[in-house]
Amino acid sequence: MKVLVIGNGGREHAIAWKLLQSPKVKKVLCIPGNGGTTSMEGCQTLPMRTDDFEGIARFVLVQGISLVVIGPELPLSMGIADYLQQQxxxxxxxxxxxxQIESSKAWAKELMVEAGVPTAGAxxxxxxxxxxxxxxxxxxxxxVKADGLAAGKGVVVAATVEEAHCAIADLSNQGFRLFVIEEYLTGQEVSVLALSDGLTVRPLIPAQDHKQIGEGDTGAxxxxxxxxxPTPIVDADCLERIEREVLQPTLATLQKRGIDYRGILYAGLKIAPDGQPKVLEFNCRFGDPETQAVLPLLETPLxxxxxxxxxxxxxxxxxxxxxxGSAVCVVAASQGYPGSYKRGYPISGVQQATESGAIVFHAGTKIQQNQLVTDGGRVLGVTAMGETFxxxxxxxxxxxxxxxxxxxxYRKDIGHRIK
Ligand SMILES: Nc1ncnc2c1ncn2[C@@H]1O[C@H](COP(=O)(O)OP(=O)(O)O)[C@@H](O)[C@H]1O
Ligand SMILES: [Mg+2]
Structure with a gap:
């Protein structure tokens, strides 16, 4: 079968890579893809826009593609799945x-309250x-959380009242009109990605991301x-609890609202010191970079x-x-990220990194005149597996x-919270 993957991050490269390991998948196509999907055997990359739903649908029908996987939240929130399903x-x-569970934090909070899901008071x-x-x-x-997709820039964890006031003023100036003000939660932050078919949820192995730019979880x-x-912070009991207290009631409430949710339901959680999981947010797609650590460990064909x-x-x-065993992904970024940065620098050593025993998932890369160059803030992720962490x-x-x-x-301390 032929599969189309929409998106251009490390997540999409990892999805395409995993799909190609399956004996049933003969070819993967990527729109718009990146330098990694372009160079991968069995994968074809097409420079189309992800908001061109009509063009994508036509392409799928002409190419005889059996399955389309949507990586990022933006096309999902714009209704790409609805459009393609109609065809x-x-x-x-x-x-x-x-x-909406991701695109509107206010909507998601209301859903969580209705579902009785443990979350920060707001x-x-x-x-x-x-x-x-x-x-x-x-x-x-x-x-302080702005309502609406903000590419990770809509949330401010404020240490003082003044900081929170400034954040509200800033977000308001940027055009946000709805604000969720919520209780600060302590504990370890984890990501539990689950599959949903609209009736049943199945969690994947739990992961831990490192959101901040600086070592020791500091900075932007x-x-x-x-x-x-998998992260040991979520043991089998904790995962069972997340399924029972978070994932199942959320899906049941979506169903009650007449929403047929088929895709990834991703819960970003804090595990309180007493072991109580509480939801920070939901996402409606695979996490990036979590996917780059989770999928290499998957044996079932994706x-x-x-x-x-x-x-x-x-x-x-x-x-x-x-x-x-375990998988670890370390992300290499451009100098200046998450602020402004330059693009177009030649990248070397990908083959050596691969030969030394890792998988290199590309994110902000492209091939320019036969040379792999940087083309984004997060440039690539290097994933390694081992019997032990x-x-x-x-x-x-x-x-x-x-x-x-x-x-x-790149951060030198990935995984520091469990060492
Ligand atoms: N209630 C909270 N208490 C403590 N930290 C929080 C809380 N909500 C969010 N955060 C921190 O802010 C980050 C971003 O918030 P999140 O809700 O995940 O929004 P987004 O991913 O859309 O930017 C989280 O990863 C977490 O580290
Ligand atoms: Mg988040």
Whole structure:
């Protein structure tokens, strides 16, 4: 079968790579893809726009593509799944109504409250002054969240009331009109990605991302600087609890609202010191970089999981099979990220990194005149697997050392929270 993957990040490269390991998948096409999908055997990359739903649908029908996988949240929130489903195309990823779980933090919070899902206490405001007054009354630390997709730039964890007031003013100036003001939660942050077919949820192995740019979890938030899986912070009991207290009631409430949610339901959680999992947010797609650590450990062919979700057969599916050991992904970024950075620097050492025992997933890369060059903030992710977490970490760092480009930056402490 032929599969189309929409998106251009490390996540999409990892999905395409995993799909190509399946004996049933003969070819993967990527729109718009990146330098990694362009160079991968069996994969074809097409420079189309991801908001050209009509063009994509036509392409799928002409090419005889059996399955479309949507990587990023933006096309999902714009209704790409609805459009393709209407043309009888099999698509993995929720419809526009379901994608609201990520695209509107106010909507998601209301859903969580209705579902009885443990989450930070919060109030929603459409008036910035009322939001500020509420912050003054609650005190700090407190968390300010703008409603709407903000590419990771809509949340401020404020240490003081003044900081929270400034954040509300800033976000308001940027055009955000709805604010969720929520209680600050303590504990370890983890990501639990689950498959949903609209009736049943099945969690994948739990992962931990590293959101901040600096070592020791300091500095600005990023799209994610590294991840590992499975994380021991979520043991079997905790995962069972997340399924029972978070994933199942959320899906049941989506169903109650008439939303047929088929895709990834990703819960970003804090595990409180007493073991209570609480939801920070939901995403409607695979996490990046978590996917780059989770999928290499997956043994069940990936297209089987996607098709089971689309065809509502998740309940009948045998247990998902995983390799033993751990996987660690370290992200290499451009100097300046998550602020401004330059593009177009030649990248060397990818082959050496691969030969040394890692998988290199490309994100912001492209091929320019036969040369791989940087083309984004997060440039690539180096994933290594090992029988132990320590082996995987050592291998990931040994391999990323092979890679060079001007201004390369990566955190040296991925996984520090469990060492
Ligand atoms: N209630 C909270 N308490 C403590 N930290 C939070 C809270 N909500 C969010 N954060 C921190 O802010 C980050 C971004 O928030 P999140 O809700 O995941 O929004 P987004 O990913 O859309 O930017 C989280 O990864 C987490 O580290
Ligand atoms: Mg998040």
């Amino acid at each position: 009888n195309i099999k698509v993995f990823g929720p419809n526009q109504a379901g994608a 109030e929603v405001f459409s008036d910035a002054e009322a939001a500020k007054a509420y912050v003054s009354q609650q005190g700090a630390p407190i968390v 938030n990023t799209g994610g600087m590294g991840a590992y899986a 297209e089987q999981l996607f098709l089971a979700c689309i065809e509502q057969r998740l309940e009948e599916l045998p247990p998902i099979s995983w390799k033993s 320590e082996d995987a970490i050592a291998q990931a760092y040994q391999s990323i050392d092979c890679i060079e480009f001007e201004g390369i930056y």
